[in-house]
Amino acid sequence: MSNWTSYPLVPLIFVVSLALSIGLTYAPCYSALCVEEFYPYATRVHIAVFYGLLASYALLLTLRAYNPSFRRLCGKYVSTKVLPVVGKRLSLGGIAIAIWIALITLASIGYWWPPQFEFYEARGRVVGWTVGTVRLAIVGVTGHLCDILLGLLILPISRNSILGSLFQLHTSTLLFTHKMLAYALLLAVVVHGVMFFAWLPVFALASDVNKDVYNIDNPTLSMEESEHRGYYYYTVFPSGMVGLNLFVLIAITSLPKVRRKSYNTFYYAHIICSCIFFFMVSIHASTDFYFLLPGLLLWLLDWTRRLLWLRQNKIKGSLENAGNGWYRISMPIMGRLNDSEKGQKIPLQTYYLNFPSISKYQCHAFTASAVSTPSEGPIFLFRRSEGKKQKKLDKEWTWELGALADKQAALSGAQPTTLDVRVEGPYITNAAPFFTATHVLCIVGGTGLTGAYSLATSWFAHRASEQSSYFRLVWSVRIPSTAELREIQELEERVRDTANMDLIVHISSAGGGRLNPATCLHDFLAHGQPAESTEKRLAKSPDSQAKCWVYCSGPEGLLDAAETACVDYKEKLRREKTASTSKGAAGSVGTFEWYCAKWDV
Numbered sequence: 172m173s174n175w176t177s178y179p180l181v182p183l184i185f186v187v188s189l190a191l192s193i194g195l196t197y198a199p200c201y202s203a204l205c206v207e208e209f210y211p212y213a214t215r216v217h218i219a220v221f222y223g224l225l226a227s228y229a230l231l232l233t234l235r236a237y238n239p240s241f242r243r244l245c246g247k248y249v250s251t252k253v254l255p256v257v258g259k260r261l262s263l264g265g266i267a268i269a270i271w272i273a274l275i276t277l278a279s280i281g282y283w284w285p286p287q288f289e290f291y292e293a294r295g296r297v298v299g300w301t302v303g304t305v306r307l308a309i310v311g312v313t314g315h316l317c318d319i320l321l322g323l324l325i326l327p328i329s330r331n332s333i334l335g336s337l338f339q340l341h342t343s344t345l346l347f348t349h350k351m352l353a354y355a356l357l358l359a360v361v362v363h364g365v366m367f368f369a370w371l372p373v374f375a376l377a378s379d380v381n382k383d384v385y386n387i388d389n390p391t392l393s394m395e396e397s398e399h400r401g402y403y404y405y406t407v408f409p410s411g412m413v414g415l416n417l418f419v420l421i422a423i424t425s426l427p428k429v430r431r432k433s434y435n436t437f438y439y440a441h442i443i444c445s446c447i448f449f450f451m452v453s454i455h456a457s458t459d460f461y462f463l464l465p466g467l468l469l470w471l472l473d474w475t476r477r478l479l480w481l482r483q484n485k486i487k488g489s490l491e492n493a494g495n496g497w498y499r500i501s502m503p504i505m506g507r508l509n510d511s512e513k514g515q516k517i518p519l520q521t522y523y524l525n526f527p528s529i530s531k532y533q534c535h536a537f538t539a540s541a542v543s544t545p546s547e548g549p550i551f552l553f554r555r556s557e558g559k560k561q562k563k564l565d566k567e568w569t570w571e572l573g574a575l576a577d578k579q580a581a582l583s584g585a586q587p588t589t590l591d592v593r594v595e596g597p598y599i600t601n602a603a604p605f606f607t608a609t610h611v612l613c614i615v616g617g618t619g620l621t622g623a624y625s626l627a628t629s630w631f632a633h634r635a636s637e638q639s640s641y642f643r644l645v646w647s648v649r650i651p652s653t654a655e656l657r658e659i660q661e662l663e664e665r666v667r668d669t670a671n672m673d674l675i676v677h678i679s680s681a682g683g684g685r686l687n688p689a690t691c692l693h694d695f696l697a698h699g700q701p702a703e704s705t706e707k708r709l710a711k712s713p714d715s716q717a718k719c720w721v722y723c724s725g726p727e728g729l730l731d732a733a734e735t736a737c738v739d740y741k742e743k744l745r746r747e748k749t750a751s752t753s754k755g756a757a758g759s760v761g762t763f764e765w766y767c768a769k770w771d772v
Contacts, residue, residue: 178337184468185229189222192461202457203406206315209391210286214458217279221319221462224275228268232338235264251738253731259347260738269351276319280312287311291390300381303373306366307390313363318462320356321452324349325466327473331521331598334469339601343769350425357422360415367408406454414451417444435533477595485527486594489587492576495652496555500524500537501587502548502594518542518605518625522549522596529571534595538724538768540621540658541628543597552621552658602626604764608720609640612695614688614733616647616725622768624658626722627674635669643673643695647686647729651678686729689736692721696740696760719760724768737765 196207196214207214234241245264253260287308295301327334328345335345374387386397389407397404423429424440449467453460486502493499520542523534541550555569564570579588600622605611611630613623623644630642644662648654654676666674677686696719723733741763 178333180472181333181337181469182229184472185222185225185465188465188468189218192218192222192464195457195461200457202460203404203410203454204389204391204456206456206458209290210283213282213286216282217315217318217458218461220275220279220282221322222465224272224319225322225465227271229338231264231268231271232340236337236339248738248742251735251742253735257347257351268348272323276316279315279319283312283315284308294384294393298381298384300377300384302377303370306370306373307385310363310366310370310390313359313366314456315458317356317359317363318456318458320352320359321459322462322466324352324356325449325463325470327466327469329473331473331477332469333473333476336601341766341769343767346770353422353425357418360418364411364415367411407456410451410455414448414455417448417451420444421448485591487589488592489589490572490576490579491587492573492580493552493656495655497653497656498553498555498573498576500551500553500592502543502550502592504543504546504548517599517602518629519600519602519622520549520597520625521600522551522594522598524551524595525593526568526572527591527593528575529568533568534593535568536770538622538625539597540624542625549597552618552656554618600766600768602720602722602766604718604720604762604766605630605722608718608762608764609637610696610717610719610760611640611642611722612692612719613642613644613646613722614686614691614725614729615645615723616686616729617653619724619726619729619768620646620659622724623722624662627662627672631665631669631672635672638671641671643675645675645677645686645691647677647679647725649678649680651681654678688723688729688733689739692736692740717760718762719764721763721765722768723765730767730769734765734767734769737763737767 193215196211196218200208235245236242245262245267247263249261249263249266251260259265288304291304291307291311292301295304328342328349329335332345334340335342370390371387374382374385383394386392386394386405388405388409389397391407392400392404421441421444424437424444430437449463453463488503489501491499491501520539522537522539524537525532525534537551537553539549540552541547543549553569553572555573556564556567559567575588575590579586605626611626613626615623623646627642627644630640634640634642646654646659659674659676662674666672677683679685721733721737723730723737744760744763
């Protein structure tokens with residue numbers, strides 16, 4: 172199931188979810204708190220508002236994805252400075268989406284407050300005790316604010332999710348949105364719980380007769396009604412508390428320090444606790460389940476795509492020590508992977524590899540340095556992880572995998588190790604500007620080379636003959652020996668005979684210091700092809716036609732610096748165009764775009 176064949180299923184899922192949600196409000200309810208029983212009209216309005224929010228959200232993202240002018244408007248930064256707390260820049264699109272979600276969520280107070288207040292007021296008037304009515308109404312209203320945030324939070328945001336592919340959203344954008352929604356939901360849940368506990372002292376002071384009006388574990392029912400229905404209807408409060416504790420645990424294990432120190436803890440806590448959390452909140456209130464439906468169905472679609480995209484359980488790959496800390500994994504030709512109609516020759520292909528000899532369950536993402544062709548399988552490069560104590564590093568999968576290659580090298584010299592590999596992919600990164608850009612600059616560090624190398628080989632094969640195009644790869648490494656790699660040596664030979672292609676290896680430990688992406692970008696655009704003057708190059712590639720695309724990959728510090736350089740240049744280019752200044756360094760291209768391979772927030 173490819174992306175294109177699964178795209179039509181997304182709107183179908185939303186329609187089915189809406190129909191099911193409305194339909195289930197007329198069917199028997201299996202939650203401990205059946206909201207539609209007490210507030211039928213408000214519940215259906217609530218569902219309609221939520222799916223209206225999803226529809227408007229989808230419309231805006233569709234316009235952004237497929238309308239260049241609207242995309243540029245959404246991507247315009249209010250300020251080029253990174254916000255200190257969230258670590259992101261504010262864009263018009265991000266602000267608009269955030270305000271729209273906040274307005275719709277808070278607007279639900281308008282149709283929830285009257286029925287909530289009237290319900291508890293009427294129940295209290297039966298015994299002449301209406302103290303605490305406002306607090307109970309607030310508990311109910313804040314609970315329904317949580318419904319909307321929960322429904323948005325569960326929408327899939329994985330690295331290759333259907334939504335990310337359909338709407339052309341970068342993974343870091345999806346992850347950041349997911350994180351902000353999680354914090355908002357956590358705040359709403361805490362307020363929901365605090366208001367309930369604020370009602371308890373009022374309830375404790377009531378007489379026994381008055382207390383019978385409310386079941387403390389489910390205030391929508393009286394004690395008599397609860398006893399008549401059964402103990403299941405006492406589980407509203409317990410299920411809510413279990414859900415709150417699970418959500419706090421998920422939030423704690425998702426913190427950057429915990430996630431980076433022990434990814435397995437984060438991953439399994441996220442998966443296991445989330446499943447239990449969804450089950451508990453579905454018991455807690457029926458509206459929670461209705462709002463979970465589209466996200467759950469989209470997750471099912473994503474996993475179906477992954478299972479159908481999964482190749483073979485046991486492919487024989489070869490692992491070898493490539494020297495100087497590098498390891499190379501070579502895969503055989505894998506049948507359907509060579510179907511050119513599925514874009515298998517496009518660079519920046521991501522595969523998920525599982526090595527049963529290392530772990531039966533862990534899959535690791537690799538960007539292929541050499542993509543699959545009809546005559547060759549994909550090739551991957553990696554280095555052992557660093558930055559931890561050796562005792563912990565020995566348990567890391569990169570060290571265990573490297574140890575297999577080293578052991579084989581010690582026994583039989585350069586002979587590769589054959590091992591079983593489970594392969595999932597390829598997943599294609601949206602890098603459409605690369606194919607039309609007249610100027611391509613890759614700024615990478617360390618193992619970030621793999622994606623840039625696939626771009627370089629693709630450009631050399633298909634674009635090198637275009638005299639108006641220019642490609643430069645700048646690779647930063649700490650020590651010279653890291654650059655002693657067969658792939659780089661082959662690329663250097665190609666560069667020698669190609670006038671419009673450059674390869675620059677920056678050695679940070681050899682007096683060069685840290686690579687400055689801003690300097691790289693300025694030098695690239697100011698000087699262009701070494702064989703020509705700036706004037707000649709601009710005459711051949713005019714302002715309105717020249718397009719520059721920058722690819723960045725590597726350590727977090729390099730990515731942040733590269734992104735800042737691109738944002739600053741884009742802003743400078745916009746100001747110069749607005750002021751109608753003469754062509755110069757910043758005016759050397761008409762279109763400027765970039766892609767940062769950021770997978771963390």
